[in-house]
Amino acid sequence: MLLAYAPIAALWGAVAAGQGFSPLEAILMSGIVYSGAAQFVAVDLVKAATPLSLLVFTIATVGLRHVLMSASISRHITHFPKLRASILMFWLTDEAWAILERRALHEKLTPAYFLGASMPLWPNWILFTGIGALVGNRLGDGSAIGLDFAFAAMFIAVLAGFWKGPRTGAILAASAAAACAAKLLVPGAWYILIGGIAGMAVSVALHSERETA
Amino acid sequence: MSIDPLFFLAIVMMGCATYATRLSGYLLLRGVRIEGRVKAAIDAVPPAILTAVIAPAVFLQGWAEMIAGAVTLVVALLRAPLLVTIGAGVASVVALRHLFM
Numbered sequence: 147m148l149l150a151y152a153p154i155a156a157l158w159g160a161v162a163a164g165q166g167f168s169p170l171e172a173i174l175m176s177g178i179v180y181s182g183a184a185q186f187v188a189v190d191l192v193k194a195a196t197p198l199s200l201l202v203f204t205i206a207t208v209g210l211r212h213v214l215m216s217a218s219i220s221r222h223i224t225h226f227p228k229l230r231a232s233i234l235m236f237w238l239t240d241e242a243w244a245i246l247e248r249r250a251l252h253e254k255l256t257p258a259y260f261l262g263a264s265m266p267l268w269p270n271w272i273l274f275t276g277i278g279a280l281v282g283n284r285l286g287d288g289s290a291i292g293l294d295f296a297f298a299a300m301f302i303a304v305l306a307g308f309w310k311g312p313r314t315g316a317i318l319a320a321s322a323a324a325a326c327a328a329k330l331l332v333p334g335a336w337y338i339l340i341g342g343i344a345g346m347a348v349s350v351a352l353h354s355e356r357e358t359a
Numbered sequence: 360m361s362i363d364p365l366f367f368l369a370i371v372m373m374g375c376a377t378y379a380t381r382l383s384g385y386l387l388l389r390g391v392r393i394e395g396r397v398k399a400a401i402d403a404v405p406p407a408i409l410t411a412v413i414a415p416a417v418f419l420q421g422w423a424e425m426i427a428g429a430v431t432l433v434v435a436l437l438r439a440p441l442l443v444t445i446g447a448g449v450a451s452v453v454a455l456r457h458l459f460m
Contacts, residue, residue, distance in 0.1 A: 171362050171370070178374035188373060198369055205373045209380035211408055217384030218404040221393065228389070235381045240412065247405045295424065298413040299431045299448025306435035306444075308406040317403050318410045325411035326418050338411045345407020346400040353399035 151241065151267055152274045154297070158185050159278025165193050169279040176275035180268065181239065184208045187334075204334075211338045215243045222250040226257055237264035241297075244304040251307050313352050321345030423455035 155176065162172040167189070179185055184205045191201050216238055223231050234257070238246075242264035249255060249263070308314060325341025332340070393401055417428040431448035439447070 168362065171366060174362065174367070175370050175373075178370050179377050180374070181377045184373065184377055192369075198365075198372070201369060202372045202376050206376040206380060209377045211412070212377070212380040213384040213387075214404045214408055215384065216381050217388045218401055218408075220385040220388045221401065223385075224389070231385060231389075232382055235385055236378055238381045244409065295416075295427060295452040296445055296449050298416045298424075298428065299445045299452075300441070301409050301413045302417075302428060302431040302448065303435040303441050303444035305406060305409045306432060308409075309436070314406060317407055321407040321410040322414040322418065325414040329415040329419060337415060338408065341411025341414060342404065342408040345410065346403045349399045349403030349407070350396050353396055 151270050153294075154182050155271045155274035156278030156281070158182065158189070159275040160281070161186070161278075162189050162275075163279040165189050167192075167279065169276055172279040173272055173276045176272045177268075179205070180236070180271065181205075181209060181212075183240075207334070207336070211240075211342065212238065212243075214339075214342055215240070219243060219246055219250070222246070222255045223260065225254075226260075230257055234260050234264065237261075237268055239264070239267060241300065242267060244301060248304045248307050313349070316352060317345040317348050320348040421459065423452055423459045427452035427455050 158176070159169075159172050162175070162185075163169065167175070175185060175188070179188070187208050188201065188205060191204060196204070216235055219238065220231075223234075226234070245263045246255060246260060249259065305318075321341040321344055324344030325337045328337035328340040388401070413428075417424050427448055430451040431444060434447040435444045
């Protein structure tokens with residue numbers, strides 16, 4: 147996981163430096179905002195001199211998928227103290243969430259596991275942002291060695307654990323089709339939310355059929 | 360090393376926005392009994408969102424990514440460890456990109 151993170155962080159650092167962010171600004175942003183998708187979008191918006199309110203609103207929409215992720219993970223951490231769980235949520239990135247959901251399929255989550263699975267990604271992300279910002283575009287092209295695919299491969303690996311038969315297949319098909327269609331038709335990161343909601347809708351539809359049968 | 364105060368404010372506000380999205384789902388559903396249709400919907404979140412995040416990267420880029428995605432899925436279904444699965448996906452996408460170039 148740490149390996150998959152490093153090139154993305156370094157790439158973002160390099161992009162940010164290319165847009166005139168100082169290394170300190172890039173590092174602070176990685177530490178405080180801590181969301182790859184949000185940071186890439188933010189660099190584009192800052193470059194376009196977007197007003198602050200629109201900037202923050204857009205970042206919130208990019209992060210909307212995390213509302214669903216934290217809602218989903220909340221079922222597995224009902225036994226955590228509320229304050230501790232609320233603090234832990236800061237480190238709930240896509241990758242940490244995927245690892246936690248995978249674990250929760252078979253074992254009860256503990257605060258220690260949550261912390262151990264999520265928190266180490268954070269300094270790693272900050273460190274490689276700094277390296278990327280300082281070294282800049284002297285870094286090679288990550289896609290030449292397939293690093294851009296590491297993220298997708300990891301999600302596929304986690305996804306395989308959720309297979310529960312044809313019903314899952316229908317959910318995945320709906321989600322994939324809706325996400326691809328939205329990606330082509332709607333600008334921005336809405337495709338994640340649209341795909342997710344399509345999958346949820348199919349799940350609800352199949353659920354009620356089964357109940358009345 | 361320098362930082363613009365306005366820019367710092369923007370970073371903090373963006374950080375708050377990101378944290379708010381991560382916290383709200385937890386606070387909203389904490390202590391709520393989840394059953395029936397709501398349970399069906401929430402149960403579908405992990406696979407549906409995982410799929411939605413990667414679907415464009417796998418299906419819309421070209422044959423190499425599509426086939427590599429299938430290879431990764433097969434390796435994952437064989438219950439290979441996570442790192443082996445990621446390695447298989449990355450290796451196959453590199454090989455396939457050379458093939459299709």
